[in-house]
Amino acid sequence: MSSEIYDLIIRNGQIVTEDGVITGDIAVLDQKIVQIGQISPEMKAKLEMDATGLHVFPGLIDTHVHFNEPGRTEWEGLATGSSSLAAGGVTTFFDMPLNSSPPTTTPHGFRVKQEAADQKSILDYGLWGGLVPGNLDSLESLKECGVIGFKGFMSNSGIEEFLHVDDASLFQGMQKIAELDSIVALHAESDAITNSLAASYIAQGRRTARDYVASRPVLSEIEAVGRAATYAEITKCKLHIVHASSGEVVKRVTQAKQSGVDITVETCPHYLALNIEDLERLGGLAKCAPPLREQAHVESLWEALKSGEIDIIGSDHSPAPASMKAGSSYDDIFSLWGGISGAQSTLNVMLEEGYWRRGIPLETIVRVTSTNPAKRFGLYPRKGTIAVGSDADLTLVDLEASFKLKAEDLFYRHAQSPYVGKTFRGTVLYTFLRGQVVFQKGEIFNNGTRGKMVTECMSKISNEKSS
Numbered sequence: 001m002s003s004e005i006y007d008l009i010i011r012n013g014q015i016v017t018e019d020g021v022i023t024g025d026i027a028v029l030d031q032k033i034v035q036i037g038q039i040s041p042e043m044k045a046k047l048e049m050d051a052t053g054l055h056v057f058p059g060l061i062d063t064h065v066h067f068n069e070p071g072r073t074e075w076e077g078l079a080t081g082s083s084s085l086a087a088g089g090v091t092t093f094f095d096m097p098l099n100s101s102p103p104t105t106t107p108h109g110f111r112v113k114q115e116a117a118d119q120k121s122i123l124d125y126g127l128w129g130g131l132v133p134g135n136l137d138s139l140e141s142l143k144e145c146g147v148i149g150f151k152g153f154m155s156n157s158g159i160e161e162f163l164h165v166d167d168a169s170l171f172q173g174m175q176k177i178a179e180l181d182s183i184v185a186l187h188a189e190s191d192a193i194t195n196s197l198a199a200s201y202i203a204q205g206r207r208t209a210r211d212y213v214a215s216r217p218v219l220s221e222i223e224a225v226g227r228a229a230t231y232a233e234i235t236k237c238k239l240h241i242v243h244a245s246s247g248e249v250v251k252r253v254t255q256a257k258q259s260g261v262d263i264t265v266e267t268c269p270h271y272l273a274l275n276i277e278d279l280e281r282l283g284g285l286a287k288c289a290p291p292l293r294e295q296a297h298v299e300s301l302w303e304a305l306k307s308g309e310i311d312i313i314g315s316d317h318s319p320a321p322a323s324m325k326a327g328s329s330y331d332d333i334f335s336l337w338g339g340i341s342g343a344q345s346t347l348n349v350m351l352e353e354g355y356w357r358r359g360i361p362l363e364t365i366v367r368v369t370s371t372n373p374a375k376r377f378g379l380y381p382r383k384g385t386i387a388v389g390s391d392a393d394l395t396l397v398d399l400e401a402s403f404k405l406k407a408e409d410l411f412y413r414h415a416q417s418p419y420v421g422k423t424f425r426g427t428v429l430y431t432f433l434r435g436q437v438v439f440q441k442g443e444i445f446n447n448g449t450r451g452k453m454v455t456e457c458m459s460k461i462s463n464e465k466s467s
């Protein structure tokens with residue numbers, strides 16, 4: 001008779017949670033963590049791992065990726081996108097509603113993406129719905145489909161079928177989203193400011209990287225955040241500001257928080273690791289909106305992270321074929337596609353630039369990459385921590401092992417990233433999704449199992465109940 005009682009035991013790891021680091025064992029049964037602490041050697045499992053010297057993180061939750069499927073799968077896709085995340089220690093992602101075609105602004109758009117994700121994603125996932133002018137009547141049905149929240153752009157999104165949300169649509173949308181008890185996420189740059197500055201620079205033939213950065217000043221983010229926070233205060237709508245590029249933007253969010261607005265803020269690894277000189281050096285590869293800025297802004301974000309003012313780190317992985325990114329910073333950078341390809345490197349950036357270089361505690365890194373995302377989007381404590389009863393989403397990391405990122409290490413459809421050539425201390429060795437290995441020492445482990453949507457589809461629930 002078999003004495004195996006668990007599916008997995010990870011022994012003697014340094015277990016990192018939002019509360020700190022402890023040494024111990026983790027046992028997993030039926031996809032859940034069932035025991036943490038000292039587990040007797042008599043206890044057996046189908047898979048036993050010795051994690052001596054390794055750190056065990058809760059799988060990361062990436063709240064912000066653009067995988068572009070269906071419709072622009074040649075830009076990335078759910079299979080390659082989710083594989084790259086698994087290689088970076090991520091176990092759950094939320095896909096943005098634009099870039100895919102049709103966009104996720106209607107229930108139909110939602111369902112076709114959900115079908116694609118169920119077939120292709122090796123990780124668990126959530127889907128953002130879109131808030132665009134004219135789709136107010138779709139918000140309720142999108143909520144019933146199971147959106148994680150609603151994403152809107154306050155400036156041009158670059159995607160024709162996904163218009164930026166004008167002030168009236170934003171205000172009405174937030175009233176509706178508050179009624180639905182959901183959350184709005186905003187790309188907060190002022191369309192008026194960015195548009196008029198860009199038009200005048202382009203007309204003057206000023207089209208370098210520095211001109212592009214000057215056309216999207218910090219002011220335009222602060223103004224947009226302030227306006228959105230005012231609407232949130234009046235409508236009582238939950239608000240999440242994505243990709244803040246400076247500590248000054250975070251400060252504006254903190255002010256709103258202190259005055260009682262239910263608001264959170266995200267930044268991205270690239271704003272913490274790269275600056276305007278990297279944009280000049282790398283050109284299109286490092287072009288994004290808001291743009292990379294001077295090093296003082298980078299350091300201001302680290303200060304905000306240390307003080308707990310930044311809630312979430314999301315990758316904003318928004319890749320495109322190399323031809324759309326080609327061009328140096330001295331050509332016309334305005335005409336290149338904006339979006340950074342970086343989802344595989346989030347934990348690496350946080351460990352190298354945060355833990356090793358700036359002494360950011362591991363529990364802070366866990367909080368912003370896993371616990372806070374789970375809490376903000378209603379998944380805690382099922383996800384976002386290592387606790388008895390939680391999903392066994394686990395990432396084993398050798399903190400001391402360093403590596404130099406090579407293009408061939410990347411699982412993206414297009415093996416490009418601004419981090420190629422950079423040395424990182426901290427190597428992801430294994431990623432487990434609900435107790436199953438999905439990544440192991442440089443290889444994706446794909447046995448055909450697919451991830452699940454993390455939210456419930458109400459229409460499915462009511463169908464099941466009535467049948």
Ligand SMILES: NC(=O)NC(NC(N)=O)C(=O)[O-]
Pocket residue numbers: 066098099157158159187287288289290316318338339340
């Ligand atoms: N259409 C996009 O993917 N846009 C993204 N592009 C960036 N950030 O440069 C974004 O999140 O705004």
Ligand SMILES: [Zn+2]
Pocket residue numbers: 187242243289
């Ligand atoms: Zn954006």
Ligand SMILES: [Zn+2]
Pocket residue numbers: 064066096316317318
């Ligand atoms: Zn984005």
